[in-house]
Amino acid sequence: MAKSKSKHHKARKTRLAQAATERPQPTQASFLQEQKRGGLLVTDELQKALEECKTRVTQIAADCRRRNRKFRDNEFDLEFDRSRCLHGLPPSSDFPGPRVVYTPSDVQRATQIFENPSFFINGADSNDIVQGALGDCWFLSALATMSTAKGLVEKFCVARDEQIGVYGFIFFRDTAWVTVIIDDLLFTSIPKFEELNHAEKQLYHHDKETYNKSARKSGKSLYFAKSGTNGETWVPLIEKAYAKLHGNYAALSGGEAGEAIEDLTGGVTSFIFTKDILDIDKFWNEELLRANQDRLFGCAFDNLDSTRSGDAFATVNGLMGGHAYSVLRAVEYKGKRFVVIRNPWGRTEWTGPWSDGSKEWTPEWLPALQALGHSFGDDGEFIMEYKDFLENWDQIDRTLLFDSSWAMSSQWLKVTTHPLPSAWGFGDVSFTISLPTASEAVIVLSKLDERYFQPISGRCRWSFDFVIFRKAETQPIVTSSPSLPYSRSVNAEIFLEAGDYVVHVRLDRDVFRPPNYLEKGLENWKERDYARVLTEKAKSQSIASNFNRSDEAHNLPIPLDVLAGQDLSVLEAKAAAAAEKLKKEQEALKRPSEMEQMTATDTPPTEPATAPASADAEGGGTAFNEEATLHPKGCAGKGPPADEGSGDDASDSNSNEGDDSGEHDKEEGSMKADARSDDGPPHKSDPAEDDVVFLGLRVYTKKASPATVGGQLRHEMATSFAGLAIEHL
Known part of the structure; x- marks a missing residue:
């Protein structure tokens, strides 16, 4: 904290103390509380x-x-x-x-x-x-x-x-x-x-x-x-x-329809590229025919390159590139496979084989319309034969729907990576999964939904993938499925035996904004609007187990139910007492870093990390464990990027999210004094954000076998890890 005291210093202390009544520092108790909030079934x-x-x-x-x-x-x-x-x-x-x-x-x-x-x-x-x-x-x-x-x-x-x-x-x-x-x-x-x-x-x-x-x-x-x-x-x-x-x-x-269906249902979306499908018969029988049962589908292909044709509005038999279409159903009739699709515009349809009124619709085939649940008309709904479906669409979005037989466990962490340029590889963060009995599993690694605070989400767009090992074994059992660049999440589907597993994450990023992007934005933004977005960003990031709440207290509103029925003098007294109690708990809970314990014993910690957020500045790594007992019910689907007719912007969908707390407390005095105006929001870009991303691992298993999910961070061990790499080479 900067040593100079502004005229607002006393007021800020009061607000921080009030916030502590609802948002304590990350002691052992608060990590347990955060895990219950973060691992909702x-x-x-x-x-x-x-x-x-x-x-x-x-x-x-x-x-x-x-x-x-x-x-x-x-x-x-x-x-x-x-x-x-x-x-x-x-x-x-x-x-x-x-x-x-x-x-x-x-x-x-x-x-x-x-x-x-x-x-x-x-x-x-x-x-x-x-x-x-x-x-x-x-x-x-x-x-x-x-x-x-x-x-x-x-x-x-x-x-x-x-x-x-x-x-x-x-x-x-x-x-x-x-x-x-x-x-x-x-x-x-x-x-x-x-x-x-x-x-x-x-x-x-x-x-x-x-x-x-x-x-x-x-x-x-x-x-x-x-x-x-x-x-x-x-x-x-x-x-x-x-x-x-x-x-x-x-x-x-601009966005992906599958991500929207995730938001509407709690399901999990995978991006399937048609050129990667190995067995198209198996895909038809085991995937498309199950549409609207336990999964939903969308489809798309990329924008067409108009540099040769000069036609910026070219279509593929009436289909628009960079536009999201819905798969309504898949039906097999008289040995032919048909897919019924809809354009959300409510007009502009496929004009190829089996389109409305095409020559394929002979009297012999007209009864198929009833089986397909389709009627001719310019309403955006059309039919494609399966072979044409695979030939014309590049991308299929499939969203799995979860019923009450499934459970979800999760863990979220604020992850700090090596600054660029650095090796592209694993080692900045890992997660652990413990399963009491064998179960089908869907494992999802994701970053926060940044759409609300995308204009201030940092200079980087992040990509990531993961590999899963059974604990103490050297051969991976599964890797995450390929996904779109800078997607919000990646996932893997696998049957897991009872036991312990380690998930290693690999991070990649593209710097797509200039160092002064925040200053340039503030030239046009209203402070009031900026404050609202900062609040939403802090609220989203607070799901991370190692989120430093005191650092963002000025952006976190005090819930009305905390204030209800009490005047501010009563609340201030409670806040002061809570802050004093918290200080004593933190002093009592200081102990060797979790990463050091893991290295010595080769076993994960048996309880959530209890070190205060400033532990990162003291060296050593930080480990977090969560046990969840929740159950999911939901579904999802998929769709693609831009829409030439209405201004879809696919580039809007993904970017990095940063934060100026936690890992960089050592520079807090100098950096934050410059980054903030008196007691207000940050007015300068923070270089530390370039190396920070908030990641969460969600594990869906059958309800009878809820997973326990933990997370571990690398910190101040770059030299040791580099030594391991050199020794291996």
Whole structure:
């Protein structure tokens, strides 16, 4: 900590002390608490999230009725906080990819747009989904894919009161279910009558009532996504809730549909490249035919290179490159294999063999339409024969859906790597898995979902893979499956016998931002908006077992339920007592580093690490152990990057996330004094962020065999590790 004391120093101490009542330093007890939070089982936590969401919607509706008001969401107010809800922190000019500026004309409630709005009309259907001005075909493709599996969409659309205009949703982020509450205000593309020019008014005979009824009373007036069924509201409202989850609408531009399905269901997505499929018959029988049972699928191919043709809008028989499509179902009929697919635009279809009205549809084959559940029409839904499916798509996104027979355990760590340039290899972090009985397992290594705080996620985009060994054996049993560059996660599927396993991680990164990217961004960002994003970043990073809470206390809000019913004088007294108790616990818990103990005994620690966060500065590694007893229930699907028609930006999907705490406490005095203005947020890029990434290992096993997951970090042992490498060579 810098020795100089600003005029805000006393106030900051009070806030830090208050934060300690809810966010203690990482003692042994707090690591156990963090592990319970980080290792939530999907099924149990899902039920809690459903109940919490329903309760909040009910409370809001009752309060609004008491005040004779409709609900207005102060946290995401499209009308009075327009810029933040639309764009958040716009990327600086050096950020790769185009920057799209959204310009809706107005904001209206669903009840103003529709005569008789209804959330669902005959349930959720893929034909309900029509993309708007936002480049989120990947998200809408995920919705279309999920709508083919009965009840999935309805499950995360938890509660609503359409008269009051309040809607509650849940989404899975990192390792927990998150409740999102929104109102029914939506952006529209049709201006007010008074904003029309003279010629435009003349089209409506200068009659405002006629204009409002014909132009503004329709789902077609919505600026972003809409339903193909007029009066149905679930599509634009889910899109709005997902935008709120990630801070703003612009944050949804560009992504992978499989990741969206993970967020909607808690499932796990793999990217399968068609040119890598070994046995196409096996893939059909064991994968595609199980679509909408325990897995969901999407498909895509890369943008076409127009340098030779000069046609920037070239298609492959009507199919767009860099665009996410949904696999609705796979059907075998009279010895032929067909795949039914949908474009989230709700138009523009495949024009090759077996397309709508093509010559293949002879009278003999017309009965197949009923078996395929398809009818001709320009609605974005089309049929491909399996061989054409494999030939035209480069990438298939498959998301596994977990039912209540599965359990999930997890561990998250803040990982510091060697600075570039350095050898590309293993050794910065490892995880351990202990299984009481044999079980099928899905092992997922992921970084945090950075979409909310992507503009300040650091200078690097990270890639990673892993190898799994049975403990004390020298031959690996499985490696992670290939994935897209800079994907949010990689995974492996394997049957594991009872016993202990070690997961070694290899990290790679690309520096894609200049050293002063933060300063350049702050030239245009509002401090208020920047503070919101910093808060979300700190909240996300706090899932790591070795996260230093005191270092980020100024960015972590104190939950209202901690403050409830107590004035600040009472809270300050409690905070002071808690801080003193914490100090004594930390002094009592100091002991040799966990890495030293592991090296000496060749066994992992039997309890979570208890050293304070500053242990990193004292040398030695840090090890963390977690035992989880949770259970998952969810699903997922997949889809690709950009959408030429609406501005999808695939480069938006992945980047590094940094933090200026923990590993660099030695430089804290000099670096943080420069990086912060008085007591406020950082105003300069921190070089230490270049070497930091937050990683989590999730292990899905059968409920009867929940895994115990631990994590170990390399620290200040570069010389020793280099010696091992030289000795091996």
